Amino acid sequence: MSSPSSHLLRDFREHGFATMQSFLDPAERSELEKQLSEQVLPSLHELPAEHVFYEDRQSRESLKQIQHLEAHYKWFADWMYDRPQKLAEFLLGEDVVPKNLQYFNKVPGMNQPTPPHQDGYYFMLQPPVALTMWLALDEVDETNGCLCYVPGSHRQGLRRHARTRTLGFSQGVMDYGEADKTSEIACPAQAGDLLVHHALTIHRAAKNSHPTRQRRALGFIFYGQSAREDRQRKAAYQRQLEQRLRDQRLI
Numbered sequence: 001m002s003s004p005s006s007h008l009l010r011d012f013r014e015h016g017f018a019t020m021q022s023f024l025d026p027a028e029r030s031e032l033e034k035q036l037s038e039q040v041l042p043s044l045h046e047l048p049a050e051h052v053f054y055e056d057r058q059s060r061e062s063l064k065q066i067q068h069l070e071a072h073y074k075w076f077a078d079w080m081y082d083r084p085q086k087l088a089e090f091l092l093g094e095d096v097v098p099k100n101l102q103y104f105n106k107v108p109g110m111n112q113p114t115p116p117h118q119d120g121y122y123f124m125l126q127p128p129v130a131l132t133m134w135l136a137l138d139e140v141d142e143t144n145g146c147l148c149y150v151p152g153s154h155r156q157g158l159r160r161h162a163r164t165r166t167l168g169f170s171q172g173v174m175d176y177g178e179a180d181k182t183s184e185i186a187c188p189a190q191a192g193d194l195l196v197h198h199a200l201t202i203h204r205a206a207k208n209s210h211p212t213r214q215r216r217a218l219g220f221i222f223y224g225q226s227a228r229e230d231r232q233r234k235a236a237y238q239r240q241l242e243q244r245l246r247d248q249r250l251i
């Protein structure tokens, strides 16, 4: 009989994404919630503006994204480098470099869809050996914006992207068409479930259209040791993006 992790590996390789139910047990979830509410949320004003995004800068309730929890909070670094990192190594089949631990929310009444994109477009890696894990912190379904994947898209190379107006997801697949839409797989999740996708897997999420339900998640990014980052191009892109966000008074 095959183990749950062999299913995960098969799905990840074949489809470009995989799901794992109850990655966190209730005790781990409650410790994580405690860390978020007692350590992270009260200290957001101490983080660099380019690491904390709000839908509306005047409203603390509209928090939509935090970048690099692992760099700002030791508890999150220790946690990311443990079980998630081991799983990333297993799925990519090589040592990995932890790059970013992000917090996402789609706040009811104040949120935007996530445009279809490939994380690899942002990562600028050669070869594009990397993955993202997405851990649901709330129950997530089609009403509040679950992730949708285009299966097999990780085997089709990088698609052309163009600038979007979505803070936190500045680039989207330009020619996302009917064939993509009809093959999409929506991935509802319970709090504590984990989704994993390859850096080239196209994915998107609708708006949270529920009037009261939050849609919080954590995203873990790992690069394979064999992937080389085009650091110059990336730094230039990052500088340009931050300048644009400041000019638009979004950060």
Ligand SMILES: O=C(O)CCC(=O)C(=O)O
Pocket (backbone or CB within 6 Å): 104, 114, 119, 132, 134, 203, 204, 205, 217, 219
């Ligand atoms: O939470 C979302 O809507 C998008 C997350 C995502 O695209 C990612 O982690 O790669």
